[in-house]
Amino acid sequence: MAVENSSKKLLKQYGIFTGILLGMFALLILVIFFSENKWRTGLKNKIEQVLEEEEKPAKWSVGDYVEIKAPMALSAACFQARRKDTGAKGYVLMLRIETLYGPFPAVFVYDEKKGAQFVGIYGLKGRVRDIIGNGKNDARINFWITRIPEIVSKTVE
Amino acid sequence: MLIPAPGRFACGVILVLELNVLMLAGTLLKDLIKKLELHQVGTVMLLSMLIAVTMLIRQIVAFSIPEMAIQLGFIMYLPTVSSFFIGYMFGDPYSSLRNSLAKNMKHSLLYSIFALVFFLLRDIAGFGTITLLTNHGVQEIVLFNSGKIDALVFFATIPGALVCTAGILILYVYVINKLEIVKNAELIND
Numbered sequence A: 001m002a003v004e005n006s007s008k009k010l011l012k013q014y015g016i017f018t019g020i021l022l023g024m025f026a027l028l029i030l031v032i033f034f035s036e037n038k039w040r041t042g043l044k045n046k047i048e049q050v051l052e053e054e055e056k057p058a059k060w061s062v063g064d065y066v067e068i069k070a071p072m073a074l075s076a077a078c079f080q081a082r083r084k085d086t087g088a089k090g091y092v093l094m095l096r097i098e099t100l101y102g103p104f105p106a107v108f109v110y111d112e113k114k115g116a117q118f119v120g121i122y123g124l125k126g127r128v129r130d131i132i133g134n135g136k137n138d139a140r141i142n143f144w145i146t147r148i149p150e151i152v153s154k155t156v157e
Numbered sequence B: 001m002l003i004p005a006p007g008r009f010a011c012g013v014i015l016v017l018e019l020n021v022l023m024l025a026g027t028l029l030k031d032l033i034k035k036l037e038l039h040q041v042g043t044v045m046l047l048s049m050l051i052a053v054t055m056l057i058r059q060i061v062a063f064s065i066p067e068m069a070i071q072l073g074f075i076m077y078l079p080t081v082s083s084f085f086i087g088y089m090f091g092d093p094y095s096s097l098r099n100s101l102a103k104n105m106k107h108s109l110l111y112s113i114f115a116l117v118f119f120l121l122r123d124i125a126g127f128g129t130i131t132l133l134t135n136h137g138v139q140e141i142v143l144f145n146s147g148k149i150d151a152l153v154f155f156a157t158i159p160g161a162l163v164c165t166a167g168i169l170i171l172y173v174y175v176i177n178k179l180e181i182v183k184n185a186e187l188i189n190d
Helices: A002-055 A127-132 A139-153 B009-035 B042-064 B066-081 B083-089 B097-127 B150-156 B158-189
Strands: A060-068 A076-083 A089-099 A102-111 A115-121 B129-134 B137-142
Touching: A002 A060, A002 A076, A002 A089, A002 A102, A002 A115, A002 B042, A002 B066, A060 A089, A076 A139, A076 B066, A089 A139, A089 B066, A102 A139, A102 B066, A115 A127, A115 A139, A127 B097, A127 B150, B009 B042, B009 B066, B009 B083, B009 B097, B009 B129, B042 B066, B066 B083, B066 B137, B083 B097, B097 B129, B097 B150, B097 B158, B150 B158
Parallel strands: none
Antiparallel strands: A060 A076, A076 A089, A089 A102, A102 A115, B129 B137
């Protein structure tokens, strides 16, 4: 009898534990599912804002979201892009880059002829932005410039 | 949590909110585990739920301020694994819910004030800006441009954050010691 009671108690405990855990993860999956579009449109707007502010006026028009088949899902986003003057196809990316001043969301454009180019950083103006400049002397930005062709090759359109 | 995060006030607000939500959820969950007598699976359940809450907060940030989710990245997991937070989750198992909530939330809010001052100081002195959270995402107000007190840019860097933390801690200990002296003097006078 004592063993039966103990088993029932354990079963109840693990049942509650599994129930709460499954409930929480179900909620999480629902939030992820319903927030995906908002995440993409939000980032697209921010990228367009950076292109407009840095290129004055923007040379690229941002298109559809392109999925990156890599485990860094929330640290990078890639969109199709077209040059407004020539209509050439390319990509525009927002990546989390580590700088001496902490991490920042940086915007890069990529086309097969010119390769990857640094455009700017969202939400960074003032003197730190002036120090970073066009990013040519920044080793971390140059690292990402060399990595972008590899990232773009892992995209699924 | 304070050092690797960018020294922007808006980032500080997000991290501080996350810490307080985690503290509230963790304290309530700890009490639920105690009431349901889930002693054997309690620790695993608490940790799994706290990670799930962190992921949920991160997802909320991802769709409401997507650029912030990209910027903060793994930093959003740091409050969950910080010694400050873990200490409250696994200390004093016999305290009542009311007492635990009052104590944990009070300490969490005091730490939040310290953290917000820290982020604000780095934002103003280091970056020469103030960043605020608005309906349209992060709004940045530039206070000082290049050429004006440029040496203070050091406080925007990661080593600058370390120096800044040390400075605030020295000030905090100094003030606490002075208050203690005043308190002791009053006790002697009484």
